[in-house]
Amino acid sequence: xxxxxxxxxxxxxxxxxxxNNKAVACRYFASDAELKKxxxxxFHVANGGKMVPFAGWSMPIQYKDSIMDSTxxxxxxxxxxxxxxxxxxxLKGKDSVPFLEKLVIADVAGxxxxxxxxxxxxxxxxxxxxxxxxxxxxxxHIYLVVxxxxxxxxxxxxxxxxxxxxxxxxxxxxxxxDERSLLALQGPLAAPVLQHLTKExxxxxxxGEFRVLDINGVQCFLTRTGxxxxxxxxxxIPSESAxxxxxxxxxxxxxxxxxxxxxxxxSLRLEAxxxxxxxxxxxxxxxxxxxxxxxxxxRRRAEGGFLGADVILKQLEEGPKIRRVGFFSSGPPPRSxxxxxxxxxxxxxxxxxxxxxxxxxxxxxxxxxKSGLHKAGTKVKIIIRGKSNEGVVTKMPFVPxxxxxxx
Amino acid sequence: MALRMWASSTANAxxxxxxxxxxxxxxxSFSRCLSxxxxxLKYADSHEWVKHEGSVATIGITxxxxxxxxxxxxxxxxxxxxxxxxxxxxxxxxxxxxxSDINSPISGEIVEVNKKLTETPGLVNSSPYEDGWMxxxxxxxxxxxxxxMGPKEYTKFCEEEDASH
Numbered sequence: 001x002x003x004x005x006x007x008x009x010x011x012x013x014x015x016x017x018x019x020n021n022k023a024v025a026c027r028y029f030a031s032d033a034e035l036k037k038x039x040x041x042x043f044h045v046a047n048g049g050k051m052v053p054f055a056g057w058s059m060p061i062q063y064k065d066s067i068m069d070s071t072x073x074x075x076x077x078x079x080x081x082x083x084x085x086x087x088x089x090x091l092k093g094k095d096s097v098p099f100l101e102k103l104v105i106a107d108v109a110g111x112x113x114x115x116x117x118x119x120x121x122x123x124x125x126x127x128x129x130x131x132x133x134x135x136x137x138x139x140x141h142i143y144l145v146v147x148x149x150x151x152x153x154x155x156x157x158x159x160x161x162x163x164x165x166x167x168x169x170x171x172x173x174x175x176x177x178d179e180r181s182l183l184a185l186q187g188p189l190a191a192p193v194l195q196h197l198t199k200e201x202x203x204x205x206x207x208g209e210f211r212v213l214d215i216n217g218v219q220c221f222l223t224r225t226g227x228x229x230x231x232x233x234x235x236x237i238p239s240e241s242a243x244x245x246x247x248x249x250x251x252x253x254x255x256x257x258x259x260x261x262x263x264x265x266x267s268l269r270l271e272a273x274x275x276x277x278x279x280x281x282x283x284x285x286x287x288x289x290x291x292x293x294x295x296x297x298x299r300r301r302a303e304g305g306f307l308g309a310d311v312i313l314k315q316l317e318e319g320p321k322i323r324r325v326g327f328f329s330s331g332p333p334p335r336s337x338x339x340x341x342x343x344x345x346x347x348x349x350x351x352x353x354x355x356x357x358x359x360x361x362x363x364x365x366x367x368x369x370k371s372g373l374h375k376a377g378t379k380v381k382i383i384i385r386g387k388s389n390e391g392v393v394t395k396m397p398f399v400p401x402x403x404x405x406x407x
Numbered sequence: 408m409a410l411r412m413w414a415s416s417t418a419n420a421x422x423x424x425x426x427x428x429x430x431x432x433x434x435x436s437f438s439r440c441l442s443x444x445x446x447x448l449k450y451a452d453s454h455e456w457v458k459h460e461g462s463v464a465t466i467g468i469t470x471x472x473x474x475x476x477x478x479x480x481x482x483x484x485x486x487x488x489x490x491x492x493x494x495x496x497x498x499x500x501x502x503x504x505x506x507s508d509i510n511s512p513i514s515g516e517i518v519e520v521n522k523k524l525t526e527t528p529g530l531v532n533s534s535p536y537e538d539g540w541m542x543x544x545x546x547x548x549x550x551x552x553x554x555x556m557g558p559k560e561y562t563k564f565c566e567e568e569d570a571s572h
Binding site for chain 1: 477478480481483499501502503504506
């Protein structure tokens with residue numbers, strides 16, 4: 001039996017030849033030495049964090065709690081995640097909205113100040129460069145967070161288009177928040193516990209909303225959002241105060257909110273039916289195919305104006321050829337790239353991510369199938385290690401979401 | 408049995424010690440070094456154990472292995488009557504996040520498979536050396552066992568492997 005790098009949702013490299021084992025170990029070690037560290041690194045290690053390479057960073061995949069228990073506890077009580085490896089930035093200038101609308105599918109102009117949305121950066125072919133949560137702070141200030149693994153290409157993409165935009169007289173500039181850290185506080189106890197640490201009334205702040213406010217005596221950017229399906233917050237805080245805030249949150253929750261790693265985070269987002277960039281979203285997959293049509297504002301469906309709009313609007317009109325769907329299955333948990341067949345044994349698609357659901361106690365997966373075979377209830381076969389396993393298409397989320405919305 | 412109890416109580420005592428002096432060592436790494444290793448078994452460098460009794464050898468994965476894996480949610484095993492070859496894979500273990508091959512430490516014919524693991528894969532975590540056994544094999548060449556590690560050697564191997572990661 002071999003194990004090595006954790007690759008969320010993917011099989012560990014298998015059948016390493018014994019003769020190469022030491023070389024492989026050396027490679028892992030060298031890789032570890034070059035990894036970036038968040039300011040919470042020592043705090044993680046001191047709290048039993050099992051650190052693994054992730055998107056160029058050394059991140060905790062789990063702590064003393066098992067991944068299973070951490071996932072369950074997030075939904076019952078709450079979790080605190082370090083997501084400082086993700087990249088936060090601000091766009092400023094009177095033309096920041098029209099600039100960003102060239103790059104993403106969201107109706108940024110239609111966002112009320114203090115609100116945000118999940119969106120997708122597209123390439124010229126309508127494929128996803130990255131997904132991102134964008135927030136309009138004011139009409140001339142957009143705050144956004146992009147995935148760690150996409151940071152370099154996203155920043156290069158934005159910079160390239162910003163140069164061209166400014167050359168034509170556009171007023172936009174940016175700041176990358178590398179001096180800040182990002183914590184994600186998720187679960188039913190997130191709001192009650194955070195309320196203890198701030199004077200602002202959090203019951204008046206709804207899902208997708210943004211505030212600049214003092215938390216634990218430090219000015220933070222607070223977004224009511226997350227990637228777990230739970231109610232919760234993402235807190236951007238000056239890095240020098242991040243450890244103190246983490247400690248304060250854990251202390252205020254009297255041990256019920258637990259430090260939680262990337263392993264559980266991946267299970268949570270999978271249970272919530274959310275895309276993982278690199279698995280469920282890639283450069284060749286459009287938002288339509290990914291089931292993110294809802295994220296394209298109405299005005300933008302009419303007007304376009306973003307990269308790849310011609311491809312996307314055509315797919316809106318004609319329907320895409322493939323669609324992202326959820327699956328339940330028997331046998332081994334499906335993993336990324338498992339083949340999907342119809343009941344006659346014909347290839348109809350591929351799993352993009354999957355695993356065992358701690359909440360449901362059964363296998364779940366996300367994958368892409370040919371349009372027409374995407375309806376809930378469609379029976380499929382999922383091929384794992386050459387064997388065929390029963391599966392069925394299902395709607396997502398697998399576990400109901402609990403976003404805090406006006407009732 | 409006595410040795411197992413000794414290992415367990417020592418592990419517990421040392422864990423208490425690590426709690427009182429947490430600065431000495433990250434708790435996670437420390438507890439990993441204390442995964443139990445039983446006398447009377449042979450061990451492979453791919454973290455399987457073998458217990459040879461009479462004409463049959465029982466095979467499973469070690470406590471160290473299950474500790475690294477986390478909760479096992481599925482165990483894939485072959486059918487009785489098939490054969491296994493030394494160092495080749497005969498099955499797979501699935502945890503919440505990953506899949507790992509299981510290699511056979513010896514060659515032979517599979518005479519029995521632990522069907523309980525189909526319904527209760529967690530036995531591999533809770534009882535890796537007893538209820539969590541995987542296959543029983545009639546060895547084709549018992550001398551293959553001689554090249555496997557004893558408990559002391561395996562303990563040292565695990566410590567060195569963990570230290571290098």
